[in-house]
Amino acid sequence: MLTLKRDEQSLTILPDVGAALVQWQVRGHDILRPVANEALRGQKGIAVGAYPLLPYVNRLAKGQFAFGGEAHQLALNMEGCPHSIHGNGWEHEWQVSHKTESHAILTFEHKPEDEAAKREWPYAYRAVISYELRADGLHISLVMKNCDERDQPVGFGFHPFFHATEAARLTFNAASVWLTDKTGLPETQKACEGEWDFSKGQALAGRVLDNGFAGFTGSALLEPSPTIPSVTIKADGIFSHLVVFSQLADDYVAIEPVTSMTDALNRPDSAGRGVHVLAPGQSCGGMLHLHVEAPRRPAEG
Template identity: 40%
Template sequence: MIELAHGESRLGVLPETGAALAFWTHRGVALLHPVADPNLADQHGQAVAAYPLIPYSNRIGDGRFSFGGESFALAHNFVPERNSIHGNAWQHPWDIAEQGEDYVRLTFDHDPSSPAARAQWPFAYHAALLYRLAGDALEVRITVHNTDRRPQPVGLGWHPFFPKVAGTRLGFDARSVWHKTPDGLPDGRLRCEGEFLYAPPRTLDGVDIDHCFSGWDQLATLTWPPSATDEGRSIELAADALFGHLVVYVPPGRDFFAVEPATNMTDAVNHLDIADAGMTILDPGAHVGGVARLTLRAG
């Protein structure tokens, strides 16, 4: 593990575990919440606090899609689902390209020449990920270059987990949310109202949600109440306009939740006819990238 430091902030980075984060703390208080997910076998039981979603966010239905006149079948990497999830960059060790006291730049090259690698993603790409501590903020910069000889569809995302206690609040404004089938795939767009309305911020007490929002305003606020051992705090999650979607995952009865900026809607590669599906078609040699930033505020 690499440990970065800036002022009173500490960041643990796990290059060997898909460029995931192990922790982010400030004055010893955990700002992210490590989670071990047995369904993600390639994380090898490691509890991770955040990880990149490359070259797509969320699910591809049955792991199948067509593009450029070809049909592709991906490996099912999220047992027991038949869908493929979150790309394949999280499944591999990354290389350390550059490192300083408060930053690290990691890289990963995907070569689909073997059948197993092709089943993860059929196009070659180069990914770069920068983690940087700056003041009371964590900056995450993700870039993907198309190193294939043909165009390919690319989506990006970042999957942080946060601690959830009684009274934790979440706020953001979005135009719509995708209703989903029981297997997590989109089957219709809804207005953000009722249980899907997070403007103004609302408590997460009793919330059960795992949905993709579209057209959010690029800023989410997460607020924790004060306690006997914690003065309370808030985090502002801001993202470049490229990240036009926000996945909110609040499992009932658990002590964590996720708020994930992403460029693409769920199963976007099978919905390229939707104007804001969010997949970028990269020509050979082209690249796409953006920044998400978490900024700590006093309670």
């Protein structure tokens, strides 16, 4: 376990649980809501507040995809789910390559040298994540490098769980939303209009959301309650998609900037699906900035 500190912030990292965050505290407020998901065997039942997603994001239908003339079958890594999910970086220990009081860099190398590793992901890659506390909040960078001898399709993102109540509001801009089937795969794409237009903010009360939004413009504001500080997420342009998973009954919402749509590897006809193909030795990455402010709405009464 690593702890970073700066000013009135502290950040706790679990290198051996997928470089996950346990806690981000700002001025005495816990911003992340640790969640334990027993179905995700790689997290060992440990409650985590955020973790990186790579080398693909969200669900991959039946754990299958084809690329470069090769068909691949991945292991199903979530109990009860017919699809593989969130890649394999979250399932492994990461190495700490740099550490100061307020900054840590962690790395993970995947080498598909046996059948089990190939069924996690058939290509070799190296991932680097940087967590840095600055005066204006938490800065995160993610970089992936293709260490294979073949071209490799990749996607990546970040999966934070934030405290949220029935009073929560969410604001962001996106072009379209994917409605999903009962297993969480994209089924119908709709323009972000009416109930799907979050550009002026929408209350999350009564909403059951587990949807991917395309054409995300890179900024999202969560107002969890009148008494919990608001969080602004700023994402580089490579994060052109956003997944929102709202579970207010359990006091959290996941707001996930990602580079691609769900099941992107199997959706060649979906414009802007977000698959990034890296040549051998090539890298790509992006940065996220999480900023906390005092509650924006006065408490009632």
